[in-house]
Amino acid sequence: MIGLLASILDGVLVGAVYGLAAMGITLIWGVMDVVNLTHGAMIVAGMFGVYLLVDATGVPAYAALAPVLLAGFAAGVALYWVAIHRVVGQPPLMSLLATFSVNLVLIGLGTALWGTVLFNVQVSLPGFSIGRYTFPGTHLMAAVLTAVIAGALYLFLYRTRLGKAVRAVAGNREAAELVGIPTTRILALSCGLGVALACVSGALIATLFPFTVLSGDAYQLKSFVVTVLGGMGNPTGALLAGLALGLLEGVATPFMPVSWTLVLEFVLFVVVLIAFPGGLLSVRLRRRRP
């Protein structure tokens, strides 16, 4: 029984990172109605960013997060200008295919450079124990850092002028343009933020589990599940849904092989989309913040 509780608690800690990744996808989705299919590749880019920085300079993994975050932002802005700018507002087929093709380029470069072997980042943090069970320190650290980053994003979106502009563009792009907000630049900024979140969550995942160039697909699927659970375009919902997904994984892991959790999550994804197209959490949150 305590084993199950420990597994659940650990699942929630990891789930916080899933929530962070999903915030990246939901931000882009909410602001410009584009599903970013480079998300998985950007998560992997974050993983390799940390790996390479630690490998080359020997700094601790957590010190590498800031450069990864900045590089991710730059990559996101570049992604916007290269692939998304021309397809914003077009039928979904076009933006899906445009981001998908960038994903192919990134995955192709990754497999050509590093193959598909396993990598991992060495982090030594003392764990903490409850009775016979020891939680890895990295899991706790990842959850704490997630809370810090999510808090910073919240402050940015709700307490700064620029954040207000982002929310205005998400609400109604034409109206925002009419009141003098430079909407194109805001779109590029949001894309940068979304990709930065994907990269930094990838960097955190790299401190938890080993990874390959192709790991991104599974995490991208998790991000979609979380996004759908939390309601599209709702960062707070994404974070809560991430915790919920982590909890679910924590409950499921003792009872089924690890690869089956993906099947379970996919079924959840379809069921939620059909039964609650607006997301499970969106209704309540929207009412609280009119």
Place this chain on the structure above:
Amino acid sequence: MILRRPFFWIIAAAIAAFAAAPLGGDVELRESLLLAAVYITLASNLNIMLGYAGYVNFGSIVFFGLGGYFCIWFMNSLHWGLVGAVLAAGAAVSAMAFLFGLGILRLRGIHFALATIGVVEAVMAFVTTFEPWGGSTGIYLSTELFQALGGPAAALWTIYYLLVGVMGLSLYLSYFVKRSKFGVGLRAIGQNEDAAVTLGVPAPRYKAAAYSLSAFLPAVAGGLYFFKGAFIQPADAFDLTLSTEAIVITMLGGQGTIFGPALGAYLYEELRGWLLTSATFANFQLVVAGVLLLAIVLFAPGGLMGLIYRRFPRLKRVLE
């Protein structure tokens, strides 16, 4: 009458060309054309969802891979003949796609596309842990099975002609669907699903039927393809490269047209052959495919057929 239309005969001529080209015994040419036939089969069937109904299916490779698995399993465990096994594999995958389709095709636009990505991950996770299908190591076929077709060399020729037949059926299927009431309904869904539903198009049923229909021939092709190699494993069966290539080919040729995917498949196969021989590019196949797809989406969303039609509008009367 459909027989009076020139396009009917253009398809027939293309099939005849595929059948006649390697008759001189040129094995290398045959292998290249065999791959082109697989590409055309995958792209044409993908086009039914993507080009007509406007629904991008990132998981079309699942049909191909599952078809391969069913066929190999029928032959290996139940000792069925090749033709019976591939037809049964096609029917099984088609039936699964229909059941699946009824579920996920209630989703629209973006959500459907995301669900198809999920289908790939879920099916792969399932097959990798499914012991009767060999889990992650896969299934090996005994090469003795080739004896039933007159030895390995003759068997390869038989497989080639069967695949060319599957390719021809795919092209005719695309053509008949496009000309039918069903096809008009699908294209109405592609242009505006709400309007189509208002006008009485039974959208969920049509989409499920299209999804299931576009599963049959890729599954048959998968069965033949993996029988040829006498081996199947999850990494090959659900290869990311092949499923993206089907999308790139359809977009390159021109989505929604019938000639387009065939043209795209031929050109892509030529390009690929050239890239693989150049040592620098062999590793960067996905990168090239990605750049190509991005260029098409951004600058020529109608693909090659769109460009050709703009230059020679009269061709619209002959080509489809």
